[in-house]
Amino acid sequence: MAETASPEFALDESDERSVLRLTGDWTVAHVQDVDEALREILPQFPLSIDVSGLGQLDTAGAFVLDRTLRAAGSVEDGVPDIIGDHPTARRLIAQVHAVSAPLPPPAVPDHGVYALLERTGEGFMDLLSETVETLAFLGETLVTCGRLLLQPWKLRWTSIVAVMEEAGLDALPIIAFLSFFVGMVVAYIGATTLSDFDLEIYTVELIGYSELREFGVVLTGIVLAGRTNSSFTAQIGTMKMRQEIDAMTTLGLKPMEVIVAPRVIAMVLITPVLAFVATLAGISGGIIVGWLSLDINPAVFIDRLRNSVPIDQFWVGMSKAPVFGLVCVLIACRQGLNVGGSVQSLGKATTTSVVQALFAIIALDALFAIFYMELGI
Incomplete structure (x- = not known):
């Protein structure tokens, strides 16, 4: 059985860009070791994740990384910014990001006169359409x-x-x-x-x-x-x-x-x-x-x-x-x-x-x- 390396990270900031360089295995067994440290980082520039030195990665590690990107506001058009090559990191983080996307706020019901007239009109048109289709x-x-x-x-x-x-x-x-x-x-x-x-x-x-x-x-x-x-x-x-x-x-x-x-x-x-x-x-x-x-x-x-x-x-x-x-x-x-x-x-x-x-x-x-x-x- 292969030996598991503890997860580590380093934050590099240069040229108006922040890069979070990952090493070790980011799995459910050890990701809690860096969870608190990740919550405390405050990048000055848009954050990217370098997965070139990353070892193993599972959904727990992907979730922590996706949460860090969201907290830094570094998700553009729903796509996390990831650099470097890794066999599974890019795909797994993207999947976790897709399923953990926040739900849109519920629509606030409009109780005004305009909304009442709009609902009345929609109901009348539905009734008219139903009558025509029935005939x-x-x-x-x-x-x-x-x-x-x-x-x-x-x-x-x-x-x-x-x-x-x-x-x-x-x-x-x-x-x-x-x-x-x-x-x-x-x-x-x-x-x-x-x-x-x-x-x-x-x-x-x-x-x-x-x-x-x-x-x-x-x-x-x-x-x-x-x-x-x-x-x-x-x-x-x-x-x-x-x-x-x-x-x-x-x-x-x-x-x-x-x-x-x-x-x-x-x-x-x-x-x-x-x-x-x-x-x-x-x-x-x-x-x-x-x-x-x-x-x-x-x-x-x-x-x-x-x-x-x-x-x-x-x-x-x-x-x-x-x-x-x-x-x-x-x-x-x-x-x-x-x-x-x-x-x-x-x-x-x-x-x-x-x-x-x-x-x-x-x-x-x-x-x-x-x-x-x-x-x-």
């Missing part, structure tokens, strides 16, 4: 689905049925469960409020209008936004991360036809079925409350519901269902296709998908309400 994706999806419907032999019926089962029928229990209890809550609130006016019997109309027109289809859309959107976005995003979509394109398959179109067709077909079941479950909850709390016989409840609530209220609710299903699946597929190569992007896309779908459902329901109000329905 472009909607157009591409409609063209693809229309072309496939004109050529039904190209439709992937197995994928369509599988999506209808996974995203539709499997969600049926939770949709019916939620709608049933929402119907009970609405009936209890109506009965409590109307009892002050001795008008408990009008709880039937309250349940009929609210469930047929609003709650059944809106609850269906909300459940789909939370359950199906996250599932679709995660599935497509995982395929994107694993480069399965790139491989699909290489094989001559179109992702819009293989991935997006089956999901769109399946959701447009199955969402009205889910909304219908949700409506029936909500009305059932109202019937239970009317029977137990208001002594309204179920037969009387159903007969009054049929005579007092027009059938067009049912079609108003059903007309929203395909639109809600289409919006949910469009947002889910688009966000899934936007996933990058990291897990963080997958989580962000899934969250964005659910939030956008919930917002879109509430906004569209408000637009539908205004539209039908103008039509007098």
Whole structure:
């Protein structure tokens, strides 16, 4: 085993230049012997390190030398000033310097009016860009689905049925469960409020209008936004991360036809079925409350519901269902296709998908309400 020489240094200052000449082995075992002395040197001129007489050098010695150069302010353009030849010194000191570079100071948040206006403008432009891209994706999806419907032999019926089962029928229990209890809550609130006016019997109309027109289809859309959107976005995003979509394109398959179109067709077909079941479950909850709390016989409840609530209220609710299903699946597929190569992007896309779908459902329901109000329905 070779004998280790203790590290030493000498500071030469001449011709407006300071040179730190190194000798011995600057390794972790002995570098502490010169650590304090190095901290005390105060060169008058820019400092350079002469490694011609340097023996062994490891990362501990390189760190001490890099720290000395930084303290002397002798690092120009991020490159330490090193002279002389050594097999590893120049490269090792440069590597240590790169990884130990000080972090830039954190940006100080600007809370002024100008910064507020700037953030508002950036948010508006992001919203505008997102809207344009979503509409472009909607157009591409409609063209693809229309072309496939004109050529039904190209439709992937197995994928369509599988999506209808996974995203539709499997969600049926939770949709019916939620709608049933929402119907009970609405009936209890109506009965409590109307009892002050001795008008408990009008709880039937309250349940009929609210469930047929609003709650059944809106609850269906909300459940789909939370359950199906996250599932679709995660599935497509995982395929994107694993480069399965790139491989699909290489094989001559179109992702819009293989991935997006089956999901769109399946959701447009199955969402009205889910909304219908949700409506029936909500009305059932109202019937239970009317029977137990208001002594309204179920037969009387159903007969009054049929005579007092027009059938067009049912079609108003059903007309929203395909639109809600289409919006949910469009947002889910688009966000899934936007996933990058990291897990963080997958989580962000899934969250964005659910939030956008919930917002879109509430906004569209408000637009539908205004539209039908103008039509007098």
